[in-house]
Amino acid sequence: MRKPELAAAIAEKADLSKEQANRALNAILDEITQALSRKDTVTLVGFGTFMQRHRGARTGKNPQTGEPVKIKASNTVAFKPGKGLKDSVN
Structure with missing residues (x-):
């Protein structure tokens, strides 16, 4: 949708x-x-919670060459589903 x-x-x-x-x-x-x-954080009771999470800097790998690549630290959004949403999906 x-x-x-x-x-x-x-x-x-x-x-x-x-x-x-x-x-x-x-x-x-x-x-x-x-x-x-x-x-x-944003909590919608029965639906879930949106929160900001910090990702630390890390080393990844270029999939084409296999060489190590440095990945900068960044913030991302996480969602944790609530009981009502989990129950309706299962």
Whole structure:
């Protein structure tokens, strides 16, 4: 499912126009993004938790040549699914 399809599903379930649902979805995603950039975690009870994680510098390998490559430290986003989401998938 892509973002426009998700917005259409929200519009149908929440009795909103597609434009209103798209604005609401964009607002939610923007707030999650801003919270993660501030190093806050975002917990949606029953769904899961988004958190920022730090990856340390490490040595990788170039798959074409096999030579070692230095990979810089970086931040990434992790998602830990909640019990409700895990149960609905299994």
